[in-house]
Amino acid sequence: MSPSALTDLDQHDRVPAAPSNGVHLPNGHLSTTVLNGHARTAFLLDRNLHKSFPVVERGSGSYLYLKDGRVIFDATSGAAVSCLGHGNKRVFKAISAILSTGIPYLASTFWACEVVEELCKKLIDGTGGKMARVYLTGSGSEAMEAAIKLARQVFYENDPATRRVNFITREGSYHGNTIGALAMSGHPVRRAPYEPFLMDNVHHVSACNAYRQRADGESDSSFVARKATELEAKFQELGPETVIGFVAEPVVGAALGCVPSVPGYLKAMRDVCHKHGALFILDEVMSGMGRCGTLHAWQNEDVVPDLQTVGKGLGGGYQPVAAVFISSRVVNTLLNGSGQFVHGQTYQGMPVQAAAALEVQRIVEEENLVGNVKRQGLYLEKCLRSRLADHPNVGDIRGRGLFWGLEFVKDKATKEPFDPRLGVAQRVHDTAISAPFNMTMYPGTGTVDGFRGDHVILAPAYNVTEEDIEHIAQVTSNVVHQVFRKLGSL
Numbered sequence: 214m215s216p217s218a219l220t221d222l223d224q225h226d227r228v229p230a231a232p233s234n235g236v237h238l239p240n241g242h243l244s245t246t247v248l249n250g251h252a253r254t255a256f257l258l259d260r261n262l263h264k265s266f267p268v269v270e271r272g273s274g275s276y277l278y279l280k281d282g283r284v285i286f287d288a289t290s291g292a293a294v295s296c297l298g299h300g301n302k303r304v305f306k307a308i309s310a311i312l313s314t315g316i317p318y319l320a321s322t323f324w325a326c327e328v329v330e331e332l333c334k335k336l337i338d339g340t341g342g343k344m345a346r347v348y349l350t351g352s353g354s355e356a357m358e359a360a361i362k363l364a365r366q367v368f369y370e371n372d373p374a375t376r377r378v379n380f381i382t383r384e385g386s387y388h389g390n391t392i393g394a395l396a397m398s399g400h401p402v403r404r405a406p407y408e409p410f411l412m413d414n415v416h417h418v419s420a421c422n423a424y425r426q427r428a429d430g431e432s433d434s435s436f437v438a439r440k441a442t443e444l445e446a447k448f449q450e451l452g453p454e455t456v457i458g459f460v461a462e463p464v465v466g467a468a469l470g471c472v473p474s475v476p477g478y479l480k481a482m483r484d485v486c487h488k489h490g491a492l493f494i495l496d497e498v499m500s501g502m503g504r505c506g507t508l509h510a511w512q513n514e515d516v517v518p519d520l521q522t523v524g525k526g527l528g529g530g531y532q533p534v535a536a537v538f539i540s541s542r543v544v545n546t547l548l549n550g551s552g553q554f555v556h557g558q559t560y561q562g563m564p565v566q567a568a569a570a571l572e573v574q575r576i577v578e579e580e581n582l583v584g585n586v587k588r589q590g591l592y593l594e595k596c597l598r599s600r601l602a603d604h605p606n607v608g609d610i611r612g613r614g615l616f617w618g619l620e621f622v623k624d625k626a627t628k629e630p631f632d633p634r635l636g637v638a639q640r641v642h643d644t645a646i647s648a649p650f651n652m653t654m655y656p657g658t659g660t661v662d663g664f665r666g667d668h669v670i671l672a673p674a675y676n677v678t679e680e681d682i683e684h685i686a687q688v689t690s691n692v693v694h695q696v697f698r699k700l701g702s703l
């Protein structure tokens with residue numbers, strides 16, 4: 214299938230070409246320097262002020278069309294966001310329809326809105342009624358902030374002098390960049406500049422990383438028992454009556470590169486939490502909403518959390534929208550208490566966010582895309598393993614659904630990582646995104662201990678075909694072979 218055959222945007226949808234020497238604003242200022250299709254911004258405080266980025270002009274399906282004429286296969290859905298791919302006309306139509314009502318925004322303090330309630334009903338239905346309510350936010354970090362505060366309020370409602378002040382989270386985790394969410398994260402590099410003012414009531418236990426932590430011959434059940442013992446010890450160290458809850462990603466995303474929890478782990482962790490009356494909280498911002506082959510990652514083992522955050526795949530990138538799923542235990546505490554969550558933001562549950570997310574979720578359901586994620590995910594695993602399992606620098610291939618990570622090592626036997634100064638993951642990304650490969654791969658570092666270690670993530674759209682999967686696996690293999698061949702010759 215040629216990329217042009219996938220284009221469903223009309224000619225008039227195209228972004229007009231900018232002059233190659235920059236985009237001129239009406240006041241004559243040059244906003245952007247464009248050179249060879251790459252832009253270095255002049256006014257936007259970009260992610261990296263020393264770098265220039267390829268300019269994207271439009272997107273359609275799994276393809277991004279660049280200013281330099283190249284067509285990129287988006288094998289990562291951005292950062293595991295664009296679950297329907299780009300340019301979905303149905304979602305555009307739903308957004309236009311809500312805009313035409315004149316209420317893209319409504320103050321949630323004063324008004325109710327049908328599309329918002331409709332979305333929340335659909336989301337609760339998707340849990341099989343195992344969660345009770347939904348709190349809508351604009352980003353995953355905001356969803357985590359809301360979950361943190363709601364968890365604390367559960368205990369405060371019953372006893373304003375409650376001693377429950379501590380959270381237990383995990384090393385090798387990422388829960389967002391706002392101060393509360395960052396404090397919950399076990400991501401040393403992102404935490405470093407802000408360490409002095411991150412909450413000191415967040416305590417870490419180890420992640421559940423079979424590749425790095427499982428002893429030779431250790432069974433799933435012994436490994437899980439070890440993790441449960443560690444969590445129990447942390448509760449005892451802090452005083453079980455001081456712990457609000459334990460937070461984990463069921464499949465760790467950016468921090469570790471798609472590390473799934475070992476079977477039995479979620480249940481064991483939940484049991485420890487519940488034994489001590491604490492909350493079991495799952496962060497599914499990256500791994501949820503279908504990404505792992507079940508609508509919610511916890512549905513893989515039916516371990517229902519007390520609170521759960523979702524984000525990226527909820528709105529598929531068509532609107533900034535995220536959410537907290539709230540169990541009846543938590544809702545009932547509020548209902549029987551103050552009746553009010555002491556929290557709120559201006560942009561919360563906006564009709565335009567809800568309309569986009571509702572349409573994305575309808576499409577996911579009507580087109581049975583979660584089933585496709587499961588099917589194509591198994592095929593992706595097979596294709597990756599057959600091409601790369603024997604590569605001397607591919608230490609581990611792991612993931613679930615359409616959420617796969619490759620961890621790179623210098624020595625496969627000892628699992629020794631590369632020197633971080635080599636920037637291995639970045640090299641893989643840079644090579645992948647360049648001609649002739651023209652495909653995205655999401656790089657990450659600190660995979661071993663927060664500082665050392667390299668991985669990349671693959672997370673294509675839910676509607677990919679077998680042909681797409683073969684393309685992704687082949688390009689990945691070609692890129693990996695080229696990067697390590699070159700590294701070997703340095």
Ligand SMILES: Cc1ncc(COP(=O)(O)O)c(C=O)c1O
Nearest residue numbers: 352353354387388389466498499
């Ligand atoms: C697991 C997880 N939680 C929370 C967040 C924060 O989400 P956002 O970037 O939308 O604030 C992310 C973002 O990557 C994430 O992967």
